[in-house]
Amino acid sequence: MSPRSLSVNQPKEKSLSLSDQVAIELREDIIGGRLLPGMPLTESELVNAYNASRNTVREALHQLGREGLTSYVRNKGVMVRRMGIDDVRDIFNVRRTLELQAIAASKPLREYQSDLMLEAIEAAQLAQDRENWQAFGTHSLRFHQHIVGLLRSPLFDEFFTQVAAQMRLVFSSAPSEENFQKPWLERDRQIHDLLAEGNKKAAEEAMSSYLNDSETVLLDILASTPKP
Template sequence: MSTQNSAAAAGRPVLVTDVLRERIVEGDLPPGTPLRDVALSAELGVSRNTLREALRTLHDEGLVTQRLHKGTAVKTLSAEDVTDIYIARRTLELSAVEASPLAPEPLLDAMEAKVAAAELAVSAEAWDKVGTASLRFHQSLVALLCSARLDAFFRVTIAQLRLAFAVMADEGAFQAPWVARDREICDLIRGGRRTDAAAALRLYLDDSERTVLDAVRANSRTTTAPKGKR
């Protein structure tokens, strides 16, 4: 095998990982979805070994579970997972607001474009797109830190968040009010009001964490309750 072909083969698990993670972010792979080797490798046009390597990476990222004799499935997050995610969110997103005066203009434009996309999804009542669009805004906010490593970390974080959002009884109703707050944060950053933006974001994250935790805990009680007591 040539060096070029070897490099291409080595990169396939990374590409498959990216594709599957993106499907999670888009809401196409909700918690509990089984990821079967034979069907999925055929669909993606890769070997089962390549798929298994990608699934191991997703497991390490906390996006899937792998159990002996039960296979691989998209993970259902716990309350502890959610709490940890929001610790990371506060650290990165508030740091991004602090760094925003130094951010290149194209990154600020990209951030504003993500808010506009979320607003468009709300106006079209495309509720299956609203949550993803809002997550993209927060991803673009972290991008203001201009760190490829942090960008890669946050790509995993928004996929985890999407799994947490999926337990909402009505995700559209849950997501819609946050977009206006995304717009507020964006406008404060663009207006140079860094302190106000940080305050708005801190309150946003507090409210979001509380709401998501309540939903995750309620879902956990429902799924673990004995039949007849749900």
């Protein structure tokens, strides 16, 4: 790892410790698909990467552990966590609660909200055109973060970032991320369009179907994937 600068877009009134900032950067690396399940998170490398003390790095790793993103493996140390079937069921339980509620409680879509969703969709389209399925998965998650953003709750936004990171680790379980990711772009677009038209009921039904289908596919993948 080469040294990194910590530039986190956070509200000015919220003062972040260095360990918080390291945790944010590591979480974003997971959402971005740069840190994959089973990868070691070596303290000495992170100390050099972030110009931080061992205690700071250790606190950041403990935080990610509490978020379900890392695990300690005896004789190996801290590693990016592998997600299992029970994790997937729990994640989708949370996603249904937040995303369906966000749509049901949403007001008419504002221009900036629509723009954020469309930017994520267009970025996913570009990633698909380039056959960059890792990036595609990241942009798809961004779209769903913007759905939760309709709740206009910083606490839910922060919590769903952790959920999105866990979801990204689940994506990595697919033997072919291309085959898994391909079906979802048009469905994201449909959900946006229904929201833009003010048809919340149809958007909620489309999202419910989306989440049910996505969960089923991922559970089937995990059930058929040999454990490492």
